[in-house]
Amino acid sequence: MEYISTRGEAPALSFRDALMAGLARDGGLYVPREWPTFSKKDIKALRGKTYQDVAFAVISRFVGDEIAADKLKAMIDEAYATFRHPAVVPLVQTGPNDFVLELFHGTTLAFKDVAMQLLARLMDHVLAERGQRATIVGATSGDTGGAAIDAFAGRERTDVFILFPHGKVSPVQQRQMTSSGASNVYAVAVKGNFDDCQNLVKEMFNDVAFREKVGLSGVNSINWARIMAQVVYYFTSALSLGAPDRKVSFTVPTGNFGDIFAGYVAKKMGLPIERLAISTNDNDILARTLKTGRYEMKGVHATTSPSMDIQISSNFERLLFEAYGRDAGAVRNAMASLKQSGSFEIQPEALKSIRREFRAARATEKQVAATIKETLAETGYLIDPHTATAVFAAKKLAKPGVPMVTLSTAHPAKFPAAVESACGISPALPLWLADLMTREERFDLLDADLKAVEGFIGKHARATA
Numbered sequence: 068m069e070y071i072s073t074r075g076e077a078p079a080l081s082f083r084d085a086l087m088a089g090l091a092r093d094g095g096l097y098v099p100r101e102w103p104t105f106s107k108k109d110i111k112a113l114r115g116k117t118y119q120d121v122a123f124a125v126i127s128r129f130v131g132d133e134i135a136a137d138k139l140k141a142m143i144d145e146a147y148a149t150f151r152h153p154a155v156v157p158l159v160q161t162g163p164n165d166f167v168l169e170l171f172h173g174t175t176l177a178f179k180d181v182a183m184q185l186l187a188r189l190m191d192h193v194l195a196e197r198g199q200r201a202t203i204v205g206a207t208s209g210d211t212g213g214a215a216i217d218a219f220a221g222r223e224r225t226d227v228f229i230l231f232p233h234g235k236v237s238p239v240q241q242r243q244m245t246s247s248g249a250s251n252v253y254a255v256a257v258k259g260n261f262d263d264c265q266n267l268v269k270e271m272f273n274d275v276a277f278r279e280k281v282g283l284s285g286v287n288s289i290n291w292a293r294i295m296a297q298v299v300y301y302f303t304s305a306l307s308l309g310a311p312d313r314k315v316s317f318t319v320p321t322g323n324f325g326d327i328f329a330g331y332v333a334k335k336m337g338l339p340i341e342r343l344a345i346s347t348n349d350n351d352i353l354a355r356t357l358k359t360g361r362y363e364m365k366g367v368h369a370t371t372s373p374s375m376d377i378q379i380s381s382n383f384e385r386l387l388f389e390a391y392g393r394d395a396g397a398v399r400n401a402m403a404s405l406k407q408s409g410s411f412e413i414q415p416e417a418l419k420s421i422r423r424e425f426r427a428a429r430a431t432e433k434q435v436a437a438t439i440k441e442t443l444a445e446t447g448y449l450i451d452p453h454t455a456t457a458v459f460a461a462k463k464l465a466k467p468g469v470p471m472v473t474l475s476t477a478h479p480a481k482f483p484a485a486v487e488s489a490c491g492i493s494p495a496l497p498l499w500l501a502d503l504m505t506r507e508e509r510f511d512l513l514d515a516d517l518k519a520v521e522g523f524i525g526k527h528a529r530a531t532a
C-alpha cells in the first residue's frame with residue numbers, strides 16, 4: 068500500500084515511512100493511494116470475531132506486507148490488553164435504537180488510547196528494525212497528550228514532547244500529562260490555545276533542517292496510523308448491530324476531524340453506514356462550514372468540552388482531498404487561503420459531496436449541561452461533556468428506524484467539575500487511577516514561539532536520524 072499527500076507535492080511513501088513521517092513534506096496529510104475494500108461477504112466473515120481479530124483484518128489492509136502478520140497480531144494483542152474491558156470498546160444500549168460506544172476503557176480514559184497504544188508499538192517496531200531513535204511531538208487540547216505520554220513513556224527509542232495550552236485543559240488531563248515521571252517525556256505548557264500548539268507542531272515539520280536534525284515524528288491524527296486504528300471500532304460496533312445486513316449511523320464529537328474521518332474511511336471500505344453526524348460545541352466551525360460552504364475561523368471559546376476547543380480541524384483537509392476528487396491543487400489553494408485570510412470557500416460540487424456524507428449540529432454550553440442531566444435522569448447513564456455534544460446532536464440527526472451509535476470519547480471522571488455542575492454527581496476516577504491527583508507534576512512553560520519550542524526540544528532530544 069502506498070500513501071500519497073493531500074497536497075500532491077511530496078513523494079509517495081510506504082506504510083512504514085508514512086507512519087514515521089507523520090506530516091508530509093509539502094505540509095499535506097498522507098492518505099492511501101486507494102481505499103481497500105471489504106465485500107459484504109468479507110464483512111460477514113468478521114461476525115463473532117474479537118476486537119483484536121477485526122483490528123487485524125482491517126489494519127492489515129493498510130499495512131500490507133510491510134510488517135509480518137505474526138508481529139502485527141502480537142502488537143494488536145498487546146495494545147488492547149491494556150484496556151480494562153474485555154470487549155475493548157463495549158456498546159451500551161440507552162434507548163430503542165440508541166447506542167453509546169464506550170471508547171474510554173484505556174489507560175487514560177479517552178478514545179485516543181485506542182490508536183495511541185498501537186501507534187507506540189508500531190513505531191517502536193520500525194525504529195528497532197532501522198536501529199534509529201525518533202523525537203515524537205504532539206499538540207493536545209487535553210486527551211492526545213495524556214494518551215501519547217502513557218503509550219510512549221519509558222520506551223527506549225523515543226523522546227516525547229507534548230505541547231498543551233496552558234490553563235486550558237482539565238486538572239485530570241493535566242495531571243495525566245505531567246506526572247508520568249518518565250525521563251523520555253516532556254510535557255510543555257504553551258502560552259496560547261490548542262490551535263497555537265498545533266501550528267507549532269506543523270511549523271516544526273515544515274522546518275526541514277530541524278525535522279531531520281531531531282528525527283521528528285508526530286502522533287496527532289495528522290499521522291495516518293492514528294486514523295487507521297480508529298476505523299476498527301466502526302466495524303466492530305456496526306457488526307454487533309447487524310452489519311452488513313443492517314445500516315447503522317454514527318454521531319461523533321468532533322474537533323480535529325480525525326475520529327469522524329475514520330468513520331468515513333470505514334464507509335469507503337464498504338461498511339454500510341447510513342449517516343455520519345458531526346457534533347460540535349460552541350466552537351462550531353464545522354457545523355457552520357457544512358451550512359454555508361465557507362470554512363471560516365472566528366476565534367476559540369473555552370468550553371466544558373475543552374478537547375473540542377479547536378478551529379483548525381486538521382483532518383478536514385483529508386476530506387477536502389476526497390471531495391475534490393483527489394485534486395491536490397484545489398486542496399493547496401484552500402490551505403493557502405486559510406493561512407492567508409483564515410477562511411476558504413468550498414466549491415459547489417465538493418460541498419454537495421460533503422453534504423451527502425455528513426450532517427452536523429452544535430450543542431451550546433447550556434445544551435451540553437442539560438443533556439448530561441437529562442441522559443442521567445432518563446437512562447441512568449452518566450456521560451462526559453464531549454459525549455454530551457454528540458448525544459444532543461444524535462437526537463436531532465438520527466434517521467428514524469436506523470440504529471444510531473454515539474461515540475463516547477471520554478470517561479466522565481476526566482471532567483468532574485463540569486459533570487457535577489450539570490447533574491450534581493461528581494464522577495470518581497477508577498480505582499487504578501485513584502492517586503492521580505496527588506502524583507508529583509513536572510512540566511515546562513514556554514511561549515507560543517517556534518524558536519523557543521525548537522530550542523527546548525533540540526536541547527533534550529536524543530534522536531540519531
Ligand SMILES: Cc1ncc(COP(=O)(O)O)c(C=O)c1O
Nearest residue numbers: 210321322323324325326374476
Ligand atoms: C474527548 C474528546 N472528544 C472528541 C474529540 C474530537 O476528536 P477529533 O479531534 O478526532 O475530531 C477529542 C479530541 O480530539 C477528545 O479528546
Ligand SMILES: N[C@@H](CCOP(=O)(O)O)C(=O)O
Nearest residue numbers: 207208209210211287288374
Ligand atoms: N482533542 C485532541 C486534539 C488533538 O487531536 P488529534 O486527534 O489530532 O491528536 C486532544 O485531546 O488533544
